[in-house]
Amino acid sequence: MMKKRLQEACFERPLLGDGAMGTQLMLAGLEQGNCGEAWNLTHPEKVLGIQRRYVEAGSELLLTNSFGASRIMLQRHGRGGDAAALNRAAVEIARRAFGDQPGYVLGDIGPFGGLLEPYGDFNAAQVRAAFAEQAQALVEAGADGIIIETQTSLEELGLGLDAAREAGAACIVGSLAYDVTLDGATFRTMMGVEPEAAAEFMAGHGADILALNCGTGMDMERARAAAERYRRVSPLPVMAQPNAGQPRLVNMKVVYDETPEQMARGLPALLDAGVNIAGACCGSTPEHIRALRAAREAWWQAKSGPGAPAEARA
């Protein structure tokens, strides 16, 4: 049987994503400032171990370890020439982590790490070429889709979405990082983008799923609010990956305070708001995913209990 595309499967029943990769790589021994994506070739068993723990905890969708695997990002580590190989390896590792389970592998493309002209040193053509190389390698290696994530500017997001579309990705996800404003009244990206404008932009650029991830102060409750704002302007499915609470600096280390139980408590409201894929970003662990999976099962059972149509219980 042909596997359903992610954007269709997630409408039948909300799916569970994965948790943080960066903080898990640090726990596995990656030093701050080193290239975590290089591990796809130098320490594949470590990356595989992290992703296997997410699958065991209940993830139905994995993001590949390729957040910083664009040529521009890799050049900072002297590894620009490895871009295609690192992205292909990222897909293969994620696929192996699922074993014979039918999980979804989303090829991950993060920001290129600078500013576009006239504010920064890179022009649109350079960034577009870097994203195109990455997207092509991810699709060729068999990713079920591509997520352009932690984006703050529509211009850069658009370059990523275009690259994913031109590479022939079967599912394209655009994901923005919102920050709560100082007065706590609302949230927007660092570049001032609001969820409604982002949703309209993404829908116009061929996105299949509207997402948000990371950001400052974007807990489960704020993620729910962002999802509702997407929903108000677009019928596309929504994916939310908030951080495990607020980052705090303790002894020069960034720590995240939200426990798995606290995050899981916020999940029913998120799903009630129509979120189709829920995962977690910075600071989250396999334990967070385990708690979210349990909460998802409970929510689904309550939803599809007695009186629900049979197919909803499948």
Ligand SMILES: [Zn+2]
């Ligand atoms: Zn994050």
